[in-house]
């Protein structure tokens with residue numbers, strides 16, 4: 001089967017439940033920013049490997065989770081049947097994870113994993129006293145870029161969660177992920193032996 005079906009040429013595309021919407025629908029904004037975030041994490045992973053900072057395994061897991069969040073976004077709750085949403089929808093509260101098919105309810109466990117990772121990394125970082133500018137080598141700067149795209153993905157997902165189209169766990173995970181990526185950027189900077197560049201209030205150059 002060819003990758004180009006040409007069905008998107010008129011500016012609409014399909015969701016996982018078969019529904020077609022214009023490509024500027026919020027759901028595609030959210031899908032697009034999640035996809036962009038995963039692509040950036042792929043680049044960050046390459047730099048992490050080059051710099052030998054050991055962050056790449058965690059980032060790969062995050063990319064897999066983003067894939068699940070993408071499926072969650074692409075399958076609006078109200079207009080999707082159980083065959084698309086998965087076995088555990090409506091959620092079975094006795095089940096620890098409800099990440100069957102396209103439902104995304106991690107019971108807080110994947111988010112907790114991010115918190116543990118943040119706490120571990122923070123232990124060996126100096127306390128934050130200033131604004132940090134995206135900097136600190138290629139891995140660090142790419143992680144900062146990923147962090148800012150993560151926040152855009154969160155902005156896109158918030159209204160969809162508000163409308164009941166996307167699961168709340170996806171939103172909570174993205175919120176924690178931006179903190180994890182910020183901390184990972186700091187850890188990568190430290191590992192590369194580069195000073196964090198901090199914000200200093202700019203003053204006019206002499207003669208200006």
Ligand SMILES: Nc1ncnc2c1ncn2[C@@H]1O[C@H](COP(=O)(O)OP(=O)(O)OP(=O)(O)O)[C@@H](O)[C@H]1O
Nearest residue numbers: 003004005006007008009012013014023028031032
């Ligand atoms: N511009 C876009 N931004 C974000 N997500 C998109 C966009 N276009 C498509 N998608 C999503 O990605 C999925 C795969 O993309 P694909 O390129 O096959 O879609 P298409 O443009 O509708 O089809 P085709 O490229 O074959 O004409 C789509 O089913 C849709 O959910």
